[in-house]
Amino acid sequence: MAAPVADSGRWFPALALGVSLFKCLFISAYRSTDFEVHRNWLAITHSLPVSRWYYENTSEWTLDYPPLFAWFEFGLSHVAQHFDTNMLVVENLDYASPSTVLFQRLSVVFTDVVFICAVRECCRCVQDQKGSRDVLNRPSFVLAVLLLWNFGLLIVDHLHFQYNGFLFGFLLLSVAKHLQSQHLQGALLFSVLLNLKHIYLYVAPAYGVYLLRSYCFTQDNKDGSLRWRSFSLTRLLALGSIVVSVCALSFGPFVVMGQLPQVLSRLFPFKRGLCHAYWAPNIWALYNVLDKSLVMLGVHLKLLEETELPRASMTGGLVQESEHAALPSISPSVTLVCTLLSILPAVVSIWWRPCGARGFLRCLVLCALGSFIFGWHVHEKAILIAILPLSILAVESREDAGIFLVLTTTGHYSLFPLLFTPTELLVKVALMMMFTIYSFTALTKLFSGRRALLHPLEVVYLSGLFAVAVACEVVFPLSPWQQKLPFLPLLMTSVYCSVGVCYSFLRLYVSLLRQEEKPKQP
Numbered sequence: 001m002a003a004p005v006a007d008s009g010r011w012f013p014a015l016a017l018g019v020s021l022f023k024c025l026f027i028s029a030y031r032s033t034d035f036e037v038h039r040n041w042l043a044i045t046h047s048l049p050v051s052r053w054y055y056e057n058t059s060e061w062t063l064d065y066p067p068l069f070a071w072f073e074f075g076l077s078h079v080a081q082h083f084d085t086n087m088l089v090v091e092n093l094d095y096a097s098p099s100t101v102l103f104q105r106l107s108v109v110f111t112d113v114v115f116i117c118a119v120r121e122c123c124r125c126v127q128d129q130k131g132s133r134d135v136l137n138r139p140s141f142v143l144a145v146l147l148l149w150n151f152g153l154l155i156v157d158h159l160h161f162q163y164n165g166f167l168f169g170f171l172l173l174s175v176a177k178h179l180q181s182q183h184l185q186g187a188l189l190f191s192v193l194l195n196l197k198h199i200y201l202y203v204a205p206a207y208g209v210y211l212l213r214s215y216c217f218t219q220d221n222k223d224g225s226l227r228w229r230s231f232s233l234t235r236l237l238a239l240g241s242i243v244v245s246v247c248a249l250s251f252g253p254f255v256v257m258g259q260l261p262q263v264l265s266r267l268f269p270f271k272r273g274l275c276h277a278y279w280a281p282n283i284w285a286l287y288n289v290l291d292k293s294l295v296m297l298g299v300h301l302k303l304l305e306e307t308e309l310p311r312a313s314m315t316g317g318l319v320q321e322s323e324h325a326a327l328p329s330i331s332p333s334v335t336l337v338c339t340l341l342s343i344l345p346a347v348v349s350i351w352w353r354p355c356g357a358r359g360f361l362r363c364l365v366l367c368a369l370g371s372f373i374f375g376w377h378v379h380e381k382a383i384l385i386a387i388l389p390l391s392i393l394a395v396e397s398r399e400d401a402g403i404f405l406v407l408t409t410t411g412h413y414s415l416f417p418l419l420f421t422p423t424e425l426l427v428k429v430a431l432m433m434m435f436t437i438y439s440f441t442a443l444t445k446l447f448s449g450r451r452a453l454l455h456p457l458e459v460v461y462l463s464g465l466f467a468v469a470v471a472c473e474v475v476f477p478l479s480p481w482q483q484k485l486p487f488l489p490l491l492m493t494s495v496y497c498s499v500g501v502c503y504s505f506l507r508l509y510v511s512l513l514r515q516e517e518k519p520k521q522p
Contacts, residue, residue: 011135012123012144016116019148020109026158027105030424035104035161036094037061038073039087045070046077046088050253054263058090064266067250068195072163076107108157114169119147121176122392139395142442146391147172151435152384152412155428160418164381167197168388175364175389179357183215187239191246198267202371202385203364209347210360211239274330279490280380281414281497282373283338287327289495294326335376342370342505349512358393362512365390369407369505380418380494383411383501394443401443402453403507406462409436410500413465416473417490425473461500468496 040059048056053063053070063070077088084099086092123140135141157165170193177186190207193200216239219230254263279285324330346366350359368386372378387408394404412432419428444453454462472489481488 011141012120015144015148016119020112020116023109023112023154023158024106027102029159029427030419030421031096031101032160032418033061035096035101038104038161038163039095039100040090040093041065041070041073042077042080043088043090043092045074046081047090051257051259054254054259054266056090059093062266064269066195066198066267067254067263068192069197072166072196079103079107104161105158108161108163108165111163112157112165112169115165115172116148116169118169118172118176119144122147122172122179125176125179126392126395137442137445139446142446143391143395145438145442146394147388149435149438150384150388150391151432152381152387152408152415154431155415155419156381156384159424159427162381164384167193167200168384170196171200171203171385172388175361175392178210178360181357183211184238184242187211188242188246191243195246195250199379199382200385202375202382203367205343205347206350206360206364206367210350210363212236213351214356214360215239274335274376275378279494280372280378280382281410281494281501282375282378283498283502284330284335284374284378285491285494285498286502287330288324289491291324291327298326332376335374338374339371342374343367345509346370346512358396361389361393362508365393366505366508366512369501369508373502373505380414383407383414387411395446398447398451398453399511401447402455402458403504403511405439405443405454406458406500406507407504408439409462409465410497410504412436413469414493414497414501416469417493429469429473461503464496468492 036059040061041063044053044056044063056062080087080100080103083103084097086097087095087100087103089095123144126139126143153165153168156162170189174186174189174193177183177189187207190200190204194204216232216236217227217230218232218235219227251260251263254260275284275288279288343366346363350363353359355362365386368382368389372382372386375382387404390400390404390407393400395401412435416428416432419425440453447453472492476482476489
């Protein structure tokens, strides 16, 4: 484990305060339907008894997060009542008074204190190089900027509107605790996180295998192989009691009321279709485009009758079930099998070739990317589950820094469609340019040397994003295609970024499989 950063107490508070004040500039900016989602959840948890929380359906934005997040909203609602009690009325759909907007925006900023604390802990886990290196070029400082000023998290939470910073705080705190060999605390934090938002099941395999292998088995043989007799039942029971206790606290009341099936039906609604409305840049975006291309070719060659084809609902921008016309339709079970197969080598690797907490962190990123690429109804915002933890590896390894630059640039650009109003165009372009330029500059200085962080072909690919941006944000809105093919920019963005995301996934795997066996590290 790296020694704590000696002088972070001087610059970190100023950096964190600057970020928080900057977020306040977006209080009056664009907000998505997620703003109304969370206002409705405030009203549900404040105005209704617990027994009705997961049955209430006055609004289409029903409560579909795990119970601990519902209690989080319940706590916020008791502060919200001092701003405007009308926001807590379930029937007040789309209610957005100035006081309501102010409260909800500030609630995101203030709950980000969990994220700020987590970033501080992660910075303590990074080994700063000794010498004359100035503060601005130290790995700990670069990591703090990459996390606190992360472009994707900034626009998703403070423009689009969500509480991801609060949630990622628990994830990064958990990772930091494992890097510090405080495994029970790390397990507790992750258990709480799962009961706040179940999307983090994406990375649960990494946690489960790592803790079983590196915590429950206390010793290895001299050749690094597993010493089966070192298994500690006490440690397994300690981990199990943590998980069971948190889940019992979260779901227990609903089990007692006989409402567990209802809660689970809200958490896992498999009738929402293969792709989210915004088409996350994953393998299914490429699959959809291939299906469309084959259909067009088949119609042109008179091999398919256009009148007999399924309605093209996948490009309609709606969250719904859809069918492929030329290729086999994909079911949730198929995506589950593909996801499990995609992460299997990563979890097997940390079982047979444990590389300490850094190996766990790499496996976590691979699990997040595998689930993002092959999962069912994946939200484009889920790319942040891979980008943020990868930031830690990026400031410690030249190879990981290169992968980070490809993934973060393509992943962040894929979020552009979330902010589609002309007013936010300049804001999102400026914010992404600043973050991207800083990332390239800071990581290049960090790993100064003759070998570039990116391959020339990677540079060419990333440069192509400029052409995609100009076509989607400038040319298309002025063209006649805007009325006929309104979702063409979304398709272009998803498909182009899918290539970069899938490439980063493969390159991370190559990096993992090339690793030589190393002794276990804390």
